[in-house]
Amino acid sequence: MEGPEVMDRLKSLLGRMFWLTLAIVFLIEAWIWDHVRDWLRQLERALGLERIEPWLSDLVDRLSPPMTLALFAVPMVGVLPIKVAALALLASGHVFLGVLFIFFSKSLTLGVEAFLFDICRDKLLQMAWFARLYSIVIEIRDWSLALVRPLKLRAMASFARVRARAVAIMGKNGGVFLRRAALLRNALRQKPPA
Structure with a gap:
């Protein structure tokens, strides 16, 4: 094989690896979305907070679609302090703890977003x-x-x-x-x- 042929094969392989990696990351996020939502529902039942979901549904019914989107965005802003703490930990050399905080904040955000999305979906799709x-x-x-x-x-x-x-x-x-x-x-x- 000559140089250009090797480079073409390498580019093709790297391209496939990039897209496969992207697909795997997306599926991991989807898995977290589904499972943390289910865990939050179990926690809700365990804590006796089943009344939260009907209350949120009633609230969303009264909101306009843009206001529902604002409600849907609240968890992203709510975990911001955890993400800042994670960055501070990483910057101070506590890599494991920083990564753990990032994973926790990501999982929490995805779970709460999934929980809220079930309630807000119809209004958001308007x-x-x-x-x-x-x-x-x-x-x-x-x-x-x-x-x-x-x-x-x-x-x-x-x-x-x-x-x-x-x-x-x-x-x-x-x-x-x-x-x-x-x-x-x-x-x-x-x-x-x-």
């Missing part, structure tokens, strides 16, 4: 530009799922092969392997110190 944006997001989600599906199927097949090998070696419940590991562990515990 705005033509929002309806177009919503349909674009749905198209991107479908595109992301289609792009990642082959990779997901290969990963699941690889996992199934590894699992089958592990069962073949250890038995269905780990049987022989786990018994031998327990015997070895007990023997090491009983061995007197030298």
Whole structure:
């Protein structure tokens, strides 16, 4: 292969990797959106706050679509102090804690937004530009799922092969392997110190 041909292949590979990465990030965000919303609903029930949702629904019914959008944007502003704290932690060298704060704020925002979106969806979709944006997001989600599906199927097949090998070696419940590991562990515990 000559230089230009190699460069073309490299550009093509990098392009595919970029779009695949973007699709995976989008799907992770969608997963967080769905699951944190469900966790918030469980928390709402656990705390006995079921009356919040009907109250919010009544409030949204009385609001205009632009005011509903403002209500929908409140959580993004509400987590701003957490994001500032995360940046301060990162700047002061506390990388792990800073990243943890960022993940927490992102998850909280997405969860609350998902919860609110269920309540505000009909009112927000009355705005033509929002309806177009919503349909674009749905198209991107479908595109992301289609792009990642082959990779997901290969990963699941690889996992199934590894699992089958592990069962073949250890038995269905780990049987022989786990018994031998327990015997070895007990023997090491009983061995007197030298």
